[in-house]
Amino acid sequence: MSLTELRTSTAYTVGRVEEVPPGEGRAFVAGGVQVAVFRLRDGSLHATQAACPHAGGPLADGQTDVDVLVCPLHLYAYRWSDGASTSGTAPVRLYPVRDVDGDLVVEV
Amino acid sequence: MGPGVAVSRVLGGRVMPPSPFHPTSFRLDVDEFDERASLVVVGNGMAGARFVEEVLERGGGEQFRITVLGEEPHGNYNRIMLSPVLAGESHEDDIVLNSHDWYADNGVTLRAGVRVERIDTAAKVVHAADGSVTAYDHLVLATGSYSFIPPMTGVRAADGELLPGVYGFRTIDETRAMLDAVGRCEKAVVMGGGLLGLEAARALQGHGLQVDLVHAMPHLMNVQLDAEAGAILKKSVESLGITVHLDVFATEVFGTGHVEGVGLADGRRIDADLLVVAAGVRPSTDLGVRSGLEVERGIVVDDQLRTDDPDVYAIGECAQHRGEVYGLVAPAWEHAKVLADVLTGTDPDAEYHGSRTATKLKVAGVDVAVMGINTPERDDDEFLVISEPKRGVHLSVVIRDDTLVGATLLGDTRKVAFLTQAFDRGAPLPEERIRLLVDLSDGAEEVGVAEMPGDSQVCNCNGVTKGAICAVVADGCTALGGVMDRTRAGKGCGSCKSLVKQIVEWAADGDLTEDPSASWYVPGIPMAKPELIAAIREQDLRSVSAVFAALAPAGKEDAKSKMGLTSLLKMLWGVDFVPEKDGEFINDRVHANIQRDGTFSVVPQMKGGVTTPAQLRRIADVAEKYEVPMVKVTGGQRIDLLGVRKEDLPAMWSDLGMPSGYAYGKSMRTVKTCVGSDFCRFGLGDSTQLGIDLESRFQGIESPAKMKLAVVGCPRNCAEAYVKDVGVVAVGNGKWEVHVGGAAGATVRKGDLLATVDSPEAVVTLAGRFMQYYRENANWLERTYDFVPRIGLEKIKQVLLEDSEGLVAELDANMQRSVDAYTDPWGQDGGEPSTPGQFRPSLPLIPLPEVPVR
Numbered sequence: 001m002s003l004t005e006l007r008t009s010t011a012y013t014v015g016r017v018e019e020v021p022p023g024e025g026r027a028f029v030a031g032g033v034q035v036a037v038f039r040l041r042d043g044s045l046h047a048t049q050a051a052c053p054h055a056g057g058p059l060a061d062g063q064t065d066v067d068v069l070v071c072p073l074h075l076y077a078y079r080w081s082d083g084a085s086t087s088g089t090a091p092v093r094l095y096p097v098r099d100v101d102g103d104l105v106v107e108v
Numbered sequence: 109m110g111p112g113v114a115v116s117r118v119l120g121g122r123v124m125p126p127s128p129f130h131p132t133s134f135r136l137d138v139d140e141f142d143e144r145a146s147l148v149v150v151g152n153g154m155a156g157a158r159f160v161e162e163v164l165e166r167g168g169g170e171q172f173r174i175t176v177l178g179e180e181p182h183g184n185y186n187r188i189m190l191s192p193v194l195a196g197e198s199h200e201d202d203i204v205l206n207s208h209d210w211y212a213d214n215g216v217t218l219r220a221g222v223r224v225e226r227i228d229t230a231a232k233v234v235h236a237a238d239g240s241v242t243a244y245d246h247l248v249l250a251t252g253s254y255s256f257i258p259p260m261t262g263v264r265a266a267d268g269e270l271l272p273g274v275y276g277f278r279t280i281d282e283t284r285a286m287l288d289a290v291g292r293c294e295k296a297v298v299m300g301g302g303l304l305g306l307e308a309a310r311a312l313q314g315h316g317l318q319v320d321l322v323h324a325m326p327h328l329m330n331v332q333l334d335a336e337a338g339a340i341l342k343k344s345v346e347s348l349g350i351t352v353h354l355d356v357f358a359t360e361v362f363g364t365g366h367v368e369g370v371g372l373a374d375g376r377r378i379d380a381d382l383l384v385v386a387a388g389v390r391p392s393t394d395l396g397v398r399s400g401l402e403v404e405r406g407i408v409v410d411d412q413l414r415t416d417d418p419d420v421y422a423i424g425e426c427a428q429h430r431g432e433v434y435g436l437v438a439p440a441w442e443h444a445k446v447l448a449d450v451l452t453g454t455d456p457d458a459e460y461h462g463s464r465t466a467t468k469l470k471v472a473g474v475d476v477a478v479m480g481i482n483t484p485e486r487d488d489d490e491f492l493v494i495s496e497p498k499r500g501v502h503l504s505v506v507i508r509d510d511t512l513v514g515a516t517l518l519g520d521t522r523k524v525a526f527l528t529q530a531f532d533r534g535a536p537l538p539e540e541r542i543r544l545l546v547d548l549s550d551g552a553e554e555v556g557v558a559e560m561p562g563d564s565q566v567c568n569c570n571g572v573t574k575g576a577i578c579a580v581v582a583d584g585c586t587a588l589g590g591v592m593d594r595t596r597a598g599k600g601c602g603s604c605k606s607l608v609k610q611i612v613e614w615a616a617d618g619d620l621t622e623d624p625s626a627s628w629y630v631p632g633i634p635m636a637k638p639e640l641i642a643a644i645r646e647q648d649l650r651s652v653s654a655v656f657a658a659l660a661p662a663g664k665e666d667a668k669s670k671m672g673l674t675s676l677l678k679m680l681w682g683v684d685f686v687p688e689k690d691g692e693f694i695n696d697r698v699h700a701n702i703q704r705d706g707t708f709s710v711v712p713q714m715k716g717g718v719t720t721p722a723q724l725r726r727i728a729d730v731a732e733k734y735e736v737p738m739v740k741v742t743g744g745q746r747i748d749l750l751g752v753r754k755e756d757l758p759a760m761w762s763d764l765g766m767p768s769g770y771a772y773g774k775s776m777r778t779v780k781t782c783v784g785s786d787f788c789r790f791g792l793g794d795s796t797q798l799g800i801d802l803e804s805r806f807q808g809i810e811s812p813a814k815m816k817l818a819v820v821g822c823p824r825n826c827a828e829a830y831v832k833d834v835g836v837v838a839v840g841n842g843k844w845e846v847h848v849g850g851a852a853g854a855t856v857r858k859g860d861l862l863a864t865v866d867s868p869e870a871v872v873t874l875a876g877r878f879m880q881y882y883r884e885n886a887n888w889l890e891r892t893y894d895f896v897p898r899i900g901l902e903k904i905k906q907v908l909l910e911d912s913e914g915l916v917a918e919l920d921a922n923m924q925r926s927v928d929a930y931t932d933p934w935g936q937d938g939g940e941p942s943t944p945g946q947f948r949p950s951l952p953l954i955p956l957p958e959v960p961v962r
Contacts, residue, residue, distance in 0.1 A: 021943040023690025027950045036950070041653060041665060041690070050951060058706040058950035061694040065632075065667040072694040072702055075599070077667070087596060 009096075009107040017045075017099050025060040025069075030106040035095055036060035037104055038069065046080050047097035047106050053090040118220070119280055120183025120204035144173045147451070148234060148244035150224045150395065152178025154187055155424025155440035156250030157206050162448035164214055171452060174216045175242060177234070180279060181221035183207045188437060190283050191304075195311035200280060227399035229417045246451055249396065249407060249415075249422040253389035253435065254278065258299075260370075262361040263385075273367035274383045277308050289382055290315040297321075297370050297380040299358055301328040305386035306471045309350050312384070319350045320378050322370070324357040324387070329471070332478040336495060337502040337518045344474045344500045344519070353378075391426045391433055406433040411459040413447045421447055430462055439463035466528050468521060474500065475521040479531045480514030481506055489513070492541050503545045510537060512544070522547075522558065525614050557607070557614045566607055569600020574611055581615035587623045588612050602889065603854030629888050630673060632666025633659050637887060641680065650681050652691035671696075672888035675774055675810045679883050682929035689943045698947060699933040700757055701772035703750065706951040708757060710736075710749040711771035712764055713807065716781040716799035716819075717745025717827075723766065730763045744778035744816065745827075746771070755947050761934040768808070768934045774889070775810045776817065776879070779803040780828065784821035784838075791821035793838025798868045799827075802836075805872060806879065808930050809923075812886040812895075815879060819871075828852060833892040834875050835859050844871045848878050848904070849896030857893040860901045863909055877908050877916060880923040 014028035017039065025038040027050050034050035036059045048069065052059050057073030064070070068077040068086060078085050078092040085091055096107040147163070149156045160174060168174070178184075184206040192198035211218035223237040233243045255276030257263060265271050273289070275282050294317060298309040301323025313319045327338025328345065342352050353372070360371035361383065369379040391406040402408045402416040406428030413421045413429070423443035425435055434440065442463055449458035466479035482504065484491040490507040499519065505527070506514035512530040517523065523545055529535050530544075537544060560566075562575035572595045580594050591612050592598045598605040613620050629637040633655065640659070649655045652673045656665040674691040689697050700708035712727065727747055731739050737751035746769050752760060761768075770777055781799030785791035799819040809815075818829040819836040829835030831852035837845040843866050850859025862878060865871055881904070886895045896904065906912035908919075941947060 019944055021689060021945075023688065024943065025950075026945050026948055034951070055704070056706075056951075057704075058702075060950035061697075061702065061706070063667045063670055063693065064690065065665040065670075068667055070667045073704065075668070087593070 011105050011107045013100070013103045014106050015104050017102050017104055020104070023064060025062060025064065027058070027060040028104070028106070030095070030108045033108045035097075035106055035108065036062075037097055037106065038064055040064055040066060042066055045097045045099060045104070047095040048078070048083070049093040049095075052076065053085075053092055059092070118181050118183070118208070119185055119200055120207040142173055144171060145245040146243055147172035147174045147246045147248070148242055149174070149176045149248045149250060150234065151250030151252055151424070151426070152176050152180065152184050152218065152220060153250060153252045153424065154184070154205075154437050155252065155444060156248070157184035158441050159248060159250060159423060159444035159447060160214075160216055161206075162444045163452055164216075166448055166452040166454045168448065168452045169215055172246075175244075176211065176216060176218045177222050177224050177236060177242070178218065178220045179223045180281070182280060183210070183218075183220070185280060187278075190277070190280065191307035191311060193280070194277075194283050194286060194308065195314050196287075200284070203280075224395055225398070227395065227401075227420065229399060229401075229420060232419065245419065247420045248447065249420065249426060250424045250440075251392040251395055251426045253391050253425040255385060256388045256390045257385050258357070258387050260358055260361050262363070271361055271363060271367050272365065273363070273381060274361065274385065277304055277384055277386050278389070286312075286382070286384070290317060293317055293382040295320075295378075295380045296382040296384065297358075297378055298384045298386060299323075299370075300386035300388065301325070301352070301354070302331060302386065302388065303329065303469065303471055305384070306345065308384045308386055309345070310348065310471075310473060312382070313348060313350055317382065320353065320380070321345070321350055322353045322356065322358055322372065322378075324355070326355045328352070328354075329476070332467070332476070332482065333516060333518065334482045334504070336493075337482075337504070337516055340495070340497050340500055340502045340518060341471075341474060341476075343497065348473065389425070389435060391428070393426060396422070396426070404428055411461060412450050413443055413460060421451075423447055429460065432462060434463060434465065436463075436465050436467060438465065464532060466531055468524055468528075474519055475517070477515070477517040477521045477524040477527070479528065480512070482514055482516045490541065492545065494542075494545050505541070505544050507537065507541065512537060515544075525557065525610065529613065557610045560611075566611060567595075567597040567600060567604045569604075570596040572597035577608060577611050578615040581612055586612070586616040586619060587621040589623045589625055590621075601854045629676070630666070630669035632656070632664070632669035633673075634661065635659065637676075637885065640676070641884070644677070644680060650677065650684060651686035652677065652688050654686075671774075672812075675812065675888070678810045678929075679926065682925045685929075687942075689946070695772035697943075698754060698757055699768050699772065699937065700752065700754075705751075707751045707753055709771065710752050710757070710760055710764075711742065711746050711769040712766035713769040713803075714746040714766075715803040715807075716779055716796055718781070718796060718800065719747075726764060726766070730760055733763065734760055742771070744771070745780045746778060754949055757947055758937065758939075758941070762939075764934075766934075767932040770808050773808070773810060774813055775808055776803075776806045776815045778816060780816075780818040780832075782820045782822075782826040784819075788821060790824060791838070792840040793821050793842070793844060794868070795819040795821035795827070795836070795838055798836065798844075798871060801868065801872060802875060805927055806876065808933070809879065809883075809926055811879065811883045813889050813891045815882075815892070817875070830858050831856065832859060834878060836871050836875070839864065842866055844868065846871060846874050846878070849892045849901075851891060851893035855891075855893055860896055862901070862905065873920070874908065876923045876927075877919050878904070880919040880926075881908060881915075883926075884919070884922070 012030040014030050020026045020037055020039040023041045025036045027036050035047045036050045038046045048059055052071040054076045057071045061072045062070050068079055070077045076087050076089055083091040083094045098105050186203040186205050189203040193200050224234050225237050226235045233241050235241055255278045275286050296312045296317045296319050298305050298321045309319045309321045327335045328341045356372050356374055358370045359373050362369040367383050369377050371377050393403045393407055396403045396407040407422040407426055409415055409422050409427045409429050413423050415422055424440035446458045446460040449455040468477040484506050493504040495502045501519035504516045511534050515527045560574050563573050566572055566574050576595050580591050585591050588609050598608040625631055627636045629640050647658050649658055652670055655673050657663045670691045671693045678685050694702050700710055734756050736749045740748045742748045779799040779802045781796045784795035815833040817834045818827045818832040820827045820829040821838045829837050831850040835847040835850050839845055843864055845864050846862045847859030848862045851857045882895055
């Protein structure tokens with residue numbers, strides 16, 4: 001029997017949906033991990049690591065549209081679809097997030 | 109092909125298989141199930157092959173069964189590069205453009221080495237010398253030109269072929285034959301002092317031959333250059349060791365069986381064992397004449413390159429359009445594009461309207477660039493000449509109605525990129541015309557982009573070198589916006605943008621892709637600012653999301669457009685603007701300037717840089733209470749509290765009890781002042797009070813980019829008013845100068861004097877009027893130092909001072925509405941956050957990057 005490390009993700013309720021205004025992001029802590037949660041104008045939810053991979057900028061302070069998140073410090077942009085940077089820097093980590101009866105549930 | 113030439117090998121491909129065709133007349137079978145129309149191209153030179161490429165690029169491979177008939181047995185090669193091949197600088201393999209395999213890979217039938225004899229336009233077939241008959245639906249003639257051999261006694265042998273040792277200079281086979289001969293020859297005569305003749309002379313001289321150049325006209329390159337420039341070129345050519353004979357033509361070729369010399373009209377004889385005839389080219393129109401097409405100098409075509417037969421077209425050097433026959437590759441390629449648009453239906457109405465020809469070349473080791481006319485033609489044409497015969501430099505420009513209509517650069521082509529732009533696109537010219545030809549050293553000295561080393565850094569913000577920019581262009585990205593996206597060059601402070609643009613233009617060699625988005629106000633809405641403003645007003649769009657829904661493609665929002673739209677809507681609607689926090693940049697959401705570690709800086713308003721002990725005491729108390737890591741006096745005469753946590757902002761504002769200084773916004777920032785007349789012994793006016801009045805009136809006014817103002821009490825300029833967006837200078841007798849468009853940041857520019865007015869009230873009115881004109885007309889993030897030169901000072905003066913467009917009352921009223929809409933954001937959001945969690949920390953847990961505490 002081989003030894004395989006099983007990585008499991010755990011779901012955490014970090015707050016209420018209405019704590020994130022439409023189009024904006026807010027930072028939360030999910031099981032000791034900092035995450036930035038975004039509620040887009042189309043109602044969809046997204047979560048990323050809280051600090052920008054480029055220079056540690058606060059991603060929750062960034063601007064968004066349906067395709068990308070833009071970091072406020074140097075305007076590097078990251079795609080929601082896969083976390084890749086559109087400007088050639090390292091990708092951002094994405095976390096699954098969902099709305100459970102108005103609770104924001106993030107899996108880390 | 110000259111006699112005695114052994115065709116060793118087919119250039120650009122495999123050796124042709126023996127012809128499978130029966131020698132008598134036959135019809136090439138076509139697949140009867142192939143429903144594609146037959147497109148036949150006669151001529152496989154630079155025009156014909158490019159045309160095929162353009163058709164394929166437009167998906168024409170689906171529409172057409174394409175057949176190319178070429179007289180030469182080779183693939184398609186770059187004829188312009190024959191000179192370096194003759195000079196031994198390039199290998200013939202390097203000049204192949206499309207190999208035989210390329211045609212096969214793209215489903216194009218190439219029948220190389222086949223000469224077309226006749227077109228039967230009624231039956232829509234072409235007859236070739238090999239007996240084949242090829243049917244066409246559309247026929248394109250791209251037969252090019254041939255070397256003109258002037259009548260000379262003895263130039264041809266009895267069989268009508270050129271005497272051995274006499275060569276034209278047009279094909280790879282002729283070039284090979286000359287290369288084969290140079291080892292056996294000692295003396296060469298080149299006939300023709302045009303571009304091709306000079307290049308042949310230089311190449312042969314490089315092979316160790318003694319070269320005499322005979323030119324029938326009074327100066328070299330007489331088609332492109334004026335007499336003076338021609339004389340300078342002659343000196344440069346002679347300094348290479350080439351003997352030049354002008355204003356005389358050859359009448360006779362001596363030698364039986366092989367050339368031995370030439371006789372000139374003045375009776376002289378020049379011995380030679382090699383004669384190159386480069387006395388010009390003539391369009392190859394025989395096929396057109398034989399087939400009954402209308403032929404004058406070339407095959408006559410209309411604006412869609414159509415001959416007088418509706419299914420037969422002609423492009424390139426064999427075509428005559430609106431009386432012009434071109435001998436350059438650029439027009440041929442334009443023909444190819446237009447015709448491909450028409451035939452593939454990509455743009456059935458595409459038209460060709462003639463070419464403005466600009467050439468840049470190196471002839472006989474001398475750089476030459478020529479465009480348009482070379483001498484003034486009308487009385488009021490401006491003509492500027494710089495001639496330095498000793499250095500071999502001759503530069504001239506011809507300007508008509510403020511537009512460049514011609515330029516000649518000989519020996520120094522550093523300014524060619526700018527001139528080509530001005531010539532092709534009618535770009536505005538500098539008022540000092542001499543700047544068209546030389547860079548004047550006045551502190552803003554520019555190094556020509558061509559001379560910059562590849563590793564020199566262009567964008568200092570993002571560390572992008574010239575080499576990195578060129579690499580992206582070489583990779584096929586020729587739009588400025590695309591290059592900036594991929595390299596991030598010009599995306600920092602933006603001060604290098606124009607240099608980046610120049611490098612892209614240079615690297616793309618003029619083949620720049622127009623960036624339609626360059627004229628848009630923001631990237632996500634395809635409209636220029638005036639159009640956008642009109643649409644917003646007309647459709648009554650008062651929020652950022654409403655603008656996206658109504659005006660963006662598919663109603664799609666765009667993160668990078670939100671800030672610019674918020675600014676524009678605030679300016680247009682004032683109190684009626686419907687704010688949306690996600691439309692604002694973080695600085696505007698929390699009314700403070702974000703720092704590298706996610707903390708913020710707090711700058712209270714300090715009008716005119718004047719403060720009081722009570723204010724200072726309060727600032728000191730707040731700094732201590734909130735453990736502010738750094739307190740710093742700013743360049744704008746205020747006090748900055750740096751390193752403030754986001755969650756502390758509202759409490760700090762409340763404790764300070766001072767309004768926001770707007771040190772974070774794209775808005776009116778501050779008005780610096782000197783101590784003026786109250787204390788200064790030189791002061792001519794009360795600059796301090798006027799500065800305070802200006803700041804009180806225009807506080808927090810949002811604008812396309814930040815606006816920094818200053819007022820000084822005398823021209824000693826202690827508060828640097830000459831380098832401000834709006835700078836006011838007291839000049840005595842109650843008079844004030846208003847300067848606009850100054851800058852002392854990444855760009856340094858002295859402001860332009862807009863007007864001298866005679867009261868502080870008039871200063872406030874004029875400054876407001878200028879700022880409103882700027883707010884309504886500048887592009888997003890365009891500072892006044894770019895805006896003023898772009899619009900032109902004269903125009904701005906007419907609009908603002910003479911009311912030439914009847915706008916003044918409206919500008920004043922619009923500014924007044926913005927002034928009335930002002931509220932202090934710190935007072936507004938301090939008590940009650942405008943959104944949930946407005947001041948919540950965004951980086952709560954990780955240790956912040958350490959900014960040293962002093």
